[in-house]
Amino acid sequence: SQKIEQNSEALNIQEGKTATLTCNYTNYSPAYLQWYRQDPGRGPVFLLLIRENEKEKRKERLKVTFDTTLKQSLFHITASQPADSATYLCASLSSNTGKLIFGQGTTLQVKP
């Protein structure tokens, strides 16, 4: 079955460093991947979408890559800040239904 996997272990980094989160997919080839941020007790908030024919997408301090050979997306936050601490969710998007298949999320903790 279609599956999205993220590292379930929390990622702890020092303020100012670059955080890199990994998303792997198996048993299918999504045309789109999205990344969301989720704070405790809140719904996910959309950050970025990348298409399979785009190798890289940037938005301010965020960068997402999509490697269809490795079946992997990487999500980078440069110059990280304590306010970036949250759970980050990777999701594949069905272009027909708009249905999202989510990974389990990776919690990022940025220490001052």
Added chain:
Amino acid sequence: DTGVSQNPRHKITKRGQNVTFRCDPISEHNRLYWYRQTLGQGPEFLTYFQNEAQLEKSRLLSDRFSAERPKGSFSTLEIQRTEQGDSAMYLCASSSYQGSVHEQYFGPGTRLTVT
């Protein structure tokens, strides 16, 4: 506030009772989605509507679950004869589908606890 709203935010119920949740999407959005999220997991798709038509239901959605979007605006999700395994956060999201993909806007969720 013109975002997605959900009510109630929290619901505690006893096993066997019925519960109903409401979602009000962003007004111009024609697609509405329901997801369920348990602790430490990402949201799982349950069902979605385009306008008032329910176009897909997950196999996760047992016969005890029903969703409606009667006028293509707000939606309700009802769970009959609740079980402890139904305890989760129920998230609603909306999007504007116009022939291409768009991001989904999520509500704050309804946290259900079944005792």
